[in-house]
Amino acid sequence: MRFIDKTILSSDITPKAVFENRRALIKTAAAGGFGAALVPWFSREALAVSPEKLSATPNTAYGKEETTPYKYVTSYNNFYEFGTDKADPASHADSLQTRPWTISIEGLVKKPITLDIDALLKIAPIEERIYRMRCVEGWSMVIPWDGYSLSKLINKVEPLSSAKYVEFISLADRKQMPGVSSNILNWPYREGLRMDEAMNPLTLLTFGLYGEVLPKQNGAPVRIVVPWKYGFKSAKSIVKIRFTEEMPKTSWNQFDAREYGFYSNVNPAVDHPRWSQAMERRIGDPKGVFAPKIKTQLFNGYADQVASMYAGMDLKKYY
Numbered sequence: 001m002r003f004i005d006k007t008i009l010s011s012d013i014t015p016k017a018v019f020e021n022r023r024a025l026i027k028t029a030a031a032g033g034f035g036a037a038l039v040p041w042f043s044r045e046a047l048a049v050s051p052e053k054l055s056a057t058p059n060t061a062y063g064k065e066e067t068t069p070y071k072y073v074t075s076y077n078n079f080y081e082f083g084t085d086k087a088d089p090a091s092h093a094d095s096l097q098t099r100p101w102t103i104s105i106e107g108l109v110k111k112p113i114t115l116d117i118d119a120l121l122k123i124a125p126i127e128e129r130i131y132r133m134r135c136v137e138g139w140s141m142v143i144p145w146d147g148y149s150l151s152k153l154i155n156k157v158e159p160l161s162s163a164k165y166v167e168f169i170s171l172a173d174r175k176q177m178p179g180v181s182s183n184i185l186n187w188p189y190r191e192g193l194r195m196d197e198a199m200n201p202l203t204l205l206t207f208g209l210y211g212e213v214l215p216k217q218n219g220a221p222v223r224i225v226v227p228w229k230y231g232f233k234s235a236k237s238i239v240k241i242r243f244t245e246e247m248p249k250t251s252w253n254q255f256d257a258r259e260y261g262f263y264s265n266v267n268p269a270v271d272h273p274r275w276s277q278a279m280e281r282r283i284g285d286p287k288g289v290f291a292p293k294i295k296t297q298l299f300n301g302y303a304d305q306v307a308s309m310y311a312g313m314d315l316k317k318y319y
């Protein structure tokens, strides 16, 4: 793994370089050039279909950190509709049909609408923003996402004043998603945000990463990205966005309400009942498992942009 890390320097992480690298990996793997244990993980990723470009204008106001190499972003995933192992989404998500794809925006809005994915893409200019992502399990990545602020879409549908929350509902189709046959979660995968959280400019309606259309394992063709909250709040492959008066029920909260609260803001001072949340392991660190863990920041480092929404709230109670 460390040998491969050296083949991609952070300075040449462009989609093209990544793609060429993947081709080189296929050849090396086919020639038996890696340790046997490495071959399945990398060759699966290497054989992924060649990605489709998505033009996006970088918006560096949101961050300039060094990004996690593409190969990790697209091969170490959580997407339980395709299995519970980190490698499952990359190996099984090929069966997901991402076109045609429609998304319906409904509930407490003046102008409910059903949009085709191509129409949705045209609502606002696509920006590329580098966000830190922190999974509740203790790992993190830095990902250049391509999308626009969800607020742009919300303004179009004109929520009623009674709309207090937004619910995100993922596709759940047994035929395309083998994991949906297991009852590990309550399908469809559902997540939610309070209205002010959904309107916060950081909340990104996301169509791509690294200047390419979202790989299926990352939630194609459209997902949400909420970088100050644990990763599970960022629902993938969304088919419905619903505005509600009541706090939506969410799949992980139904799984275990004590472990997965509705807010789930990244907070090093509030432990998960079964483990500490004080530290994180950055995936793709060249030192691998020997890399020192790093400190997790309150609101994942986005306090300047989001803390005011929680002023006066007891974050231990509203976890």
Ligand SMILES: Nc1nc2c(c(=O)[nH]1)N[C@H]1C(S)=C(S)[C@@H](COP(=O)(O)O)O[C@H]1N2
Pocket (backbone or CB within 6 Å): 073, 076, 077, 078, 079, 080, 081, 133, 134, 135, 136, 170, 189, 217, 218, 219, 230, 231, 232, 233, 234, 235, 236, 237
């Ligand atoms: N529909 C759906 N969305 C999901 C998940 C899932 O299992 N199903 N997993 C979540 C979790 S736990 C994380 S950490 C992120 C991972 O996103 P990534 O694989 O693009 O990094 O997706 C989130 N969105």
Ligand SMILES: [Mo]
Pocket (backbone or CB within 6 Å): 078, 134, 135, 136, 137, 230, 231, 232
């Ligand atoms: Mo996660």
